[in-house]
Amino acid sequence: MDLNDGQIYEMQGSGKNPYKIKNVGGVYSCSCPAWLNQNAPSNARTCKHIRKLRGDAVEEQRLASAGELLPPKPKGAEDKKELPLLQGEPWDEKQDLTGWWMSEKLDGVRAYWDGKQFLSRGYNIYYAPDWFTAGLPDHPLDGELWIARKKFQSATDIAKSQGAPDRWKDLKFLVFDAPDVPGPFEDRVKFLASAAPTWKTTYTSLVEHIACTGNDHVRAELERVTGLGGEGLMLRKPGSHYERVRSSTILKVKKFLDMEVVVTDYEPGEGRHAGRVGALWVRLSTGVKCKVGTGLKDKDRDNPPAKGSIITVKYQELTDDGALRFPVYVGPRPDGHPNAAPPTRKKETFVPVPEPAKIEKVTVAVAPPAPVAVPVTPPKSAEAPKPKSEPKPVPASPPISFGGSTMDTTTKRYFEFVDGSSSKFWEVWTEGTDVVTQWGKIGTPGRETRKEFTDAAKTQKEYDKLVTEKTGKGYSEKPRPA
Structure with missing residues (x-):
C-alpha cells in the first residue's frame, strides 16, 4: 500500500501510541526509534513498519533509487549527529541589547549551503532542483528556506520532498551568514552584500539587519512583527564571530501564548531520563492530543502531574493539525479546581524555549525574487497567498487488497465548521479496518x-466516536463540494 504525498498512516507498534508513517515528496519517514536513529539521509532510511505497509520489494526499489549520499562531515564534527552551526539562546528580557543587530525571525527551514547542496541541521540533504541552486557560490552559506509568515509547515514539506521539483518555485533561500568568512559579523555582512549581486540567482535574497537602539526598541519591534503574523526577532552581538555552537552572541526573542490542558498519559524517558517521565501527553479542549517534553525539571519528571490533572503550557501557535507548536511545561494550575494538581513550582515569567531538534527558524526580511539587493526591507503584508485552485473531489476508492484481505471503502461523510475567522472542513470514511480522516x-x-x-467492530466504534465528537464541536454535515 502506498501513501499519497503528504498522507499520514498510523500503525500500532510495541508501544501504547501508534507510529506515524508519512510520505513527503516520495520520501517515507516513520516516528519509530529505529527510523529516527539511523545514521543515513532521510530518503535512504526505512524500518519494519514502512516495509510492512509498502512491501519489501517496493521499499528495496525505492532505496536503490535514493539520491546521492552525504558529503564528509566538517573537520572536528565526524562523531556529531548534527551539523555544527551557530545557534541562538533565548533572551532573558533583562540584558541590554543596545547596538545589537536586529532582524525578523520568520517561519522557515534552517538550510546550510555547503557549496554544492543544501544540508539540514540533522545532516540530511534537501534535494533542491538545479534551477533553484543555479548561481549559488562554491563556499558555505547559512540561511533558511522560507515561503511567508505562518507557512512553516508548507516550507518544511517542500524542503523534505524529493522528485517534485516544481514545488520549489514557492521557496526562497534567505542568507544571513557566511560561516567560512573570517572576522566579525559586520565584515561577514559586508562580504555578502558585495558578493550577492554576482550570484545572479532568482531565488536567493539576503537578510536585513538594523541597529537596535535599546530594549524598548526590541519590544516595539516584537509587537510590530508578531502583529503581522511573524514569529519574533533575532539579535546578533556586534563584533561577534561565527561559532559552530549554541552561543549567547545570538539571541532569540519570541512571544508565547498560555493554555490549560489535561494530562492524559506519560512517555518514558530515555538516556539521562531513563526510568522516569520523558514527556507528558496532554489533551486540548478541542480534543487534539500532543506531547509536551520541554520545560520539565528533574523533579517534575520524578513526580509528574497526575493523569487527569490540569496544567499550564506555553506555546507559540497552533499547527495545521490543531496541536500546540513548541509547547513548554509551565506548571500545574493551583487555583482550587477539583482536577488541579498541587503546585510543585513557581510560575515563571519567562520560559526559555529551545528550537526543535532538527529544524531552527531564523529571522529575515526579504526582497522579491530578482537580482539580490541589500539591505532588504521587511515585508509589509502578512497575508498568505490564496490557493491556486479549489480542491478536487476525491472519489471513493475501489476495494484494496492488503495483507491478504479485501477492504471495502465506505462513502465519505463531509462536515464543515464556520465561526468568525474559523472556516474548516472535516470528512471521514473507512477502508476495511482503517479509519481515514x-x-x-x-x-x-x-x-x-x-x-x-x-477488526471491523473496533473500526466502526472509532468511526462513530469521531463523528459524534465533531458534531458535538459544532461541525455540520454538508454535501461534498463539487
Whole structure:
C-alpha cells in the first residue's frame, strides 16, 4: 500500500501510541526509534513498519533509487549527529541589547549551503532542483528556506520532498551568514552584500539587519512583527564571530501564548531520563492530543502531574493539525479546581524555549525574487497567498487488497465548521479496518490521516466516536463540494 504525498498512516507498534508513517515528496519517514536513529539521509532510511505497509520489494526499489549520499562531515564534527552551526539562546528580557543587530525571525527551514547542496541541521540533504541552486557560490552559506509568515509547515514539506521539483518555485533561500568568512559579523555582512549581486540567482535574497537602539526598541519591534503574523526577532552581538555552537552572541526573542490542558498519559524517558517521565501527553479542549517534553525539571519528571490533572503550557501557535507548536511545561494550575494538581513550582515569567531538534527558524526580511539587493526591507503584508485552485473531489476508492484481505471503502461523510475567522472542513470514511480522516481549511486540499484497527467492530466504534465528537464541536454535515 502506498501513501499519497503528504498522507499520514498510523500503525500500532510495541508501544501504547501508534507510529506515524508519512510520505513527503516520495520520501517515507516513520516516528519509530529505529527510523529516527539511523545514521543515513532521510530518503535512504526505512524500518519494519514502512516495509510492512509498502512491501519489501517496493521499499528495496525505492532505496536503490535514493539520491546521492552525504558529503564528509566538517573537520572536528565526524562523531556529531548534527551539523555544527551557530545557534541562538533565548533572551532573558533583562540584558541590554543596545547596538545589537536586529532582524525578523520568520517561519522557515534552517538550510546550510555547503557549496554544492543544501544540508539540514540533522545532516540530511534537501534535494533542491538545479534551477533553484543555479548561481549559488562554491563556499558555505547559512540561511533558511522560507515561503511567508505562518507557512512553516508548507516550507518544511517542500524542503523534505524529493522528485517534485516544481514545488520549489514557492521557496526562497534567505542568507544571513557566511560561516567560512573570517572576522566579525559586520565584515561577514559586508562580504555578502558585495558578493550577492554576482550570484545572479532568482531565488536567493539576503537578510536585513538594523541597529537596535535599546530594549524598548526590541519590544516595539516584537509587537510590530508578531502583529503581522511573524514569529519574533533575532539579535546578533556586534563584533561577534561565527561559532559552530549554541552561543549567547545570538539571541532569540519570541512571544508565547498560555493554555490549560489535561494530562492524559506519560512517555518514558530515555538516556539521562531513563526510568522516569520523558514527556507528558496532554489533551486540548478541542480534543487534539500532543506531547509536551520541554520545560520539565528533574523533579517534575520524578513526580509528574497526575493523569487527569490540569496544567499550564506555553506555546507559540497552533499547527495545521490543531496541536500546540513548541509547547513548554509551565506548571500545574493551583487555583482550587477539583482536577488541579498541587503546585510543585513557581510560575515563571519567562520560559526559555529551545528550537526543535532538527529544524531552527531564523529571522529575515526579504526582497522579491530578482537580482539580490541589500539591505532588504521587511515585508509589509502578512497575508498568505490564496490557493491556486479549489480542491478536487476525491472519489471513493475501489476495494484494496492488503495483507491478504479485501477492504471495502465506505462513502465519505463531509462536515464543515464556520465561526468568525474559523472556516474548516472535516470528512471521514473507512477502508476495511482503517479509519481515514481528511481535514483542513475550506478551499484547501487539507491533510489526511489513517488509523488501523484489528477488526471491523473496533473500526466502526472509532468511526462513530469521531463523528459524534465533531458534531458535538459544532461541525455540520454538508454535501461534498463539487
